[in-house]
Amino acid sequence: MARLGYARVSLADQNTDLQFRELEAAGCERIYKDQGISGTRASRPELDRMLDRLGPGDEVVVWKLDRLGRSTRHLLELLDGFKGRGIKFQSLRDGIATDPASEVGGAMAQAMVTIISAFAQLERDQLSERTKAGMAARGAKGTKAGRRGITTDHE
Numbered sequence: 001m002a003r004l005g006y007a008r009v010s011l012a013d014q015n016t017d018l019q020f021r022e023l024e025a026a027g028c029e030r031i032y033k034d035q036g037i038s039g040t041r042a043s044r045p046e047l048d049r050m051l052d053r054l055g056p057g058d059e060v061v062v063w064k065l066d067r068l069g070r071s072t073r074h075l076l077e078l079l080d081g082f083k084g085r086g087i088k089f090q091s092l093r094d095g096i097a098t099d100p101a102s103e104v105g106g107a108m109a110q111a112m113v114t115i116i117s118a119f120a121q122l123e124r125d126q127l128s129e130r131t132k133a134g135m136a137a138r139g140a141k142g143t144k145a146g147r148r149g150i151t152t153d154h155e
Contacts, residue, residue, distance in 0.1 A: 005031035012036030039070035056086035
């Protein structure tokens with residue numbers, strides 16, 4: 001029975017130090033890390049590696065639920081899969097823990113996971129909308145969004 005951590009950041013220049021410290025303090029034997037990969041992607045190299053390794057009685061620990069994923073459907077599928085395979089789950093910052101072998105994490109935990117994951121997806125969707133609106137506004141002004149082009153005139 002292993003206690004495995006999972007950490008993720010969306011951008012390559014972000015770091016997982018805080019997540020690692022808390023996952024280590026929670027007693028994780030191994031921590032899988034996806035760097036620069038969006039939580040909207042269902043398949044991620046280290047997440048997939050961890051999922052393949054899990055067995056009955058193991059426990060998955062994340063710093064926050066949105067590190068596991070930003071899609072409500074994907075999060076619920078993962079957690080349902082954990083339950084079906086006899087795998088425990090804990091989100092440190094969200095205060096959620098499930099244990100398929102006991103009553104821990106029953107209906108109330110499922111409801112909280114659904115609510116928290118819906119807000120994580122809402123946050124992601126709103127960020128996308130703001131980005132698209134900003135790009136459209138710049139385009140309407142005749143300016144291009146993004147980095148300035150580099151030409152031979154630049155040093």
